[in-house]
Structures are given as structure tokens and as C-alpha cells.
Amino acid sequence: MSTAVVKPDTALDAALRLVTCGSVDDGKSTLIGRLLLDSRAVLQDQLASVQRSGQTDLALLTDGLQAEREQGITIDVAYRYFNTTGRKFILGDAPGHEQYTRNMVTAASSADVALVLIDASKLDWRSECPELLPQTRRHSLLVKLLRVPFIVFVVNKLDAVADPQVAFGHIRAALSAFASEAGIRVEAVVPISALLGHNVVDARPDWCGYPGPSLLALLERLSLKPAALESPFAFPVQWVEKCHDSSDTSQSRRLFWGRVASGRLSPGQTVRVHPSGQSAKVVQVLDHSRRAGAGAAGRTAGLTLDRELDISRGDLLLSTQDHQTTAQARATVAWMDEEALVPGRSYWALQGHRWVKARVTRIIEQLEIHSLQARPADHLATNAIGKIELAFQEPLALRPYAQCRALGALILVDSASHRTAGAVLIETP
Numbered sequence: 001m002s003t004a005v006v007k008p009d010t011a012l013d014a015a016l017r018l019v020t021c022g023s024v025d026d027g028k029s030t031l032i033g034r035l036l037l038d039s040r041a042v043l044q045d046q047l048a049s050v051q052r053s054g055q056t057d058l059a060l061l062t063d064g065l066q067a068e069r070e071q072g073i074t075i076d077v078a079y080r081y082f083n084t085t086g087r088k089f090i091l092g093d094a095p096g097h098e099q100y101t102r103n104m105v106t107a108a109s110s111a112d113v114a115l116v117l118i119d120a121s122k123l124d125w126r127s128e129c130p131e132l133l134p135q136t137r138r139h140s141l142l143v144k145l146l147r148v149p150f151i152v153f154v155v156n157k158l159d160a161v162a163d164p165q166v167a168f169g170h171i172r173a174a175l176s177a178f179a180s181e182a183g184i185r186v187e188a189v190v191p192i193s194a195l196l197g198h199n200v201v202d203a204r205p206d207w208c209g210y211p212g213p214s215l216l217a218l219l220e221r222l223s224l225k226p227a228a229l230e231s232p233f234a235f236p237v238q239w240v241e242k243c244h245d246s247s248d249t250s251q252s253r254r255l256f257w258g259r260v261a262s263g264r265l266s267p268g269q270t271v272r273v274h275p276s277g278q279s280a281k282v283v284q285v286l287d288h289s290r291r292a293g294a295g296a297a298g299r300t301a302g303l304t305l306d307r308e309l310d311i312s313r314g315d316l317l318l319s320t321q322d323h324q325t326t327a328q329a330r331a332t333v334a335w336m337d338e339e340a341l342v343p344g345r346s347y348w349a350l351q352g353h354r355w356v357k358a359r360v361t362r363i364i365e366q367l368e369i370h371s372l373q374a375r376p377a378d379h380l381a382t383n384a385i386g387k388i389e390l391a392f393q394e395p396l397a398l399r400p401y402a403q404c405r406a407l408g409a410l411i412l413v414d415s416a417s418h419r420t421a422g423a424v425l426i427e428t429p
Helices: 028-038 044-049 066-071 098-108 134-145 164-182 215-221
Strands: 016-022 078-083 088-093 113-119 150-156 188-191 234-236 239-242 254-259 270-274 279-286 300-305 316-319 325-335 346-351 354-367 385-397 409-413 420-428
Touching: 016 028, 016 098, 016 134, 028 078, 028 088, 028 113, 028 215, 098 134, 113 134, 134 150, 134 164, 134 325, 134 385, 150 164, 150 215, 164 188, 188 215, 234 254, 346 385, 346 420, 385 420
Parallel strands: 016 088, 016 113, 113 150, 150 188
Antiparallel strands: 078 088, 234 316, 239 254, 254 300, 270 279, 270 316, 279 300, 325 385, 325 420, 346 354, 346 409, 354 385, 409 420
16 A cells, blocks of 8 residues: 555546545545635635634535534535646545445445545554444445545544554554455555645645645546546447437437447447347437547447437447347345345346346345455345345346446346335446
8 A cells, every 4th residue: 555646647637526435524524625625616605604603614515405514414425516727626525324325335436536534533543553443444345346446545633633643654554454455456545634724735744754745636646547448339328319400411310318338439330229239330429519529438429320220218339249238147236225135036227227127036145344254145234245146137238347337337226115225236247
């Protein structure tokens, strides 16, 4: 585990999506408030609205729900946007309570960076390897399973302990041991005080024995790799637009909009429609501002085909090779429903924009978050992580989640209550 890793200044034009994770009251909302305030992304009227008894409560800059302000906790995921001279940021403040784990998973599923906060004042920091809180371990495992590209451990509230340097050294050792055992690749471990602003935006040289850079400087230098560019082309159709310009034959056809899940798209390319199996040639590709060009993984695109086919929201346009469909899969699941997962239960499965019935045929094992050991299980309770086997009512175009987030992720929804029940990450279709 490195103290601070920086990347070459490439691919910095893309907005960096952040999610804050960790246990309750670790200072996630305060950290985001500090980032917004010190980077001058807060207007004066916003600042005045979060004053309490003459003091600025930074957490209120993200805790927007009335219930959140009354209880002093984060319930829903709050998103904030700001720019620096280095890049654009999208900040997602996820809740720390166990009962809101599903909200954290939602935010982390699309994040580029996970900031896992650790409250130094809650741990036995005088111990050479203090025990981490269960929710810190759970959130760290979840962001690893969700394959968030960068994971940064942020040790907060070091201003509240008697010896910040000793505390940071011991906590960093505990995080290093946990990450090594769990197979988590950590970009950096950064000591901060979100309340006082130490090492968040402005560097505090050699504070806690940490040489730098500040958290914001580190985030500005992280380089994003284009998502799944070299994988076979896949395009989930999100919206079908009927074009009315009859003067242009290409524009007289329907225009299919969506976000390219993997691969590249260009005019002249032949695509296959799932589930119908029909093929057509791409005539034109538009970007999000309707300019003609090409499409690539992670980008919004619209395309027209050389012939009319019955294509609707939820269908997939795929390359004519390298894509297989299957009605069975083995997967990792993060179970979030209050009702336990048991073999034989049927759910609605959502892949992209397509719904299909799915049945849990077998629970293989459960991962114990304390020991990090797998054990046999006949059910999965709320917030459990385990491996299962699924059978689908009709074949799906699935890919391992490690290769493609879009085609390797499913949501299970209870068919009776319509509650989101589990987040599924495909291992082997």
C-alpha cells in the first residue's frame, strides 16, 4: 500500500465521480462540505443557510432532506458538483448506517473513486493494529466487489486525538493489513481533519508524518482509463426517437439512444439485436449534442440503422461476434432486503433497461466480513455478501462484471413488494 500515488496527467478532462463510504458519523458529509467550501464552490447564501449558533455546519451542505437535518445523519445519496483548475468533480455522499447500505451500493456502482473514511477517535489508536469498525470493512469490501477503479482510505478526526502522528501510523498499519488480506488495491492513505480543513484542499506538510499531497491534489491527478474500450461492442437501448426529417433518408428512420457499454461504434459497422437475433448496419452515429462521429464505451450515442427493425427500450445492440447469451449464471450478491434470500425464490432481474424473471437456484457460500473467510450458507440475511447461482426465464447477454460493468451487473427486485432486494455481480455466465 502506497502513501500517495499519482498518475500521469492524462484523461483529466473527464469528470471524476467520487463516493464517500464508511461508518456512521465518520465525517463523510463534513468532508464534502469542506471540499466545496475550500475550493470556493459554495455561494454566500448557501453558506449562510448552514450557520448554527454562529458556526458553520459543513455537513448541512450535503444533508438536504429534512429528516437528515433533524437527525444529523445521511439517509439518501446526495450529489454535489464542483470544478477546480485541475478537473471537474461529481461528489456522492453515501449513508453510513447499515439499513441504508443499498443507497451506498447505488452510488458506488458508478463511481470512479471511493473515499473510505475512518474516524480515528472511534478506534483504539494506541494499539499498534487497532480493530476496524464493521461498516468500514463492509463498505471497503463492497467497493472492491463493485470494482471501483480507485480506493482511497481517508483517516479523519485526527485533530480529536492526543497524538495524531501515532494514531495515523497505527491506523494505517491496520488498514494495510486488512487491505492485504482482503485483496483490496489501495491508491493512498491520507490523514485529514475535515472539521479544521487540515490536508483536505490545502496541504499541511509532514502533519502526522505524511509527506503529501493533499486529498484534493491527489484526486486532481488520478487518471481515468476509458471504460472497456477494447471489449466487444455492446449498446443497451434506452430511448427510441422517431425522426421526422424526410429530406434525409438516414434521418427518416428511428434513432436509438443510449450509453455505449463497451467497445467502439462507427458508421458501417454491423450489429446484432438481442433478443431478436436480427442484424443491421449502422448508418449514422451521433454524440450527445447530435454531432455526427463515432461512439465509444462510457459515452452517450444515438444511431440509425440501414433497415427498420423492431427494437425498443431494453433491447441490446451487440457486435456480431464474441457475445454469447445464457439463461444461467454464477454471481456475487450483496443482499439488501429485510427478508432473507433463500434458494427457490423468484425475483425480477434488471439488466440495463431490460426486465426478466430470475430464480435463485443455489446459495454457494457467504463471506464473513470479520474473518474474510467463506462459509457454506443456506440463506443470506440483510447486508450479507455471498455467492449464488441464478436461472433466468429467458437468455441474457451477460459478461463477467470484471470485464464489463454494464453487462455484468443485475439488480434483483422483489416481485411482490417491488423493493430492491440485491445487487448482483456476474462472475461466470
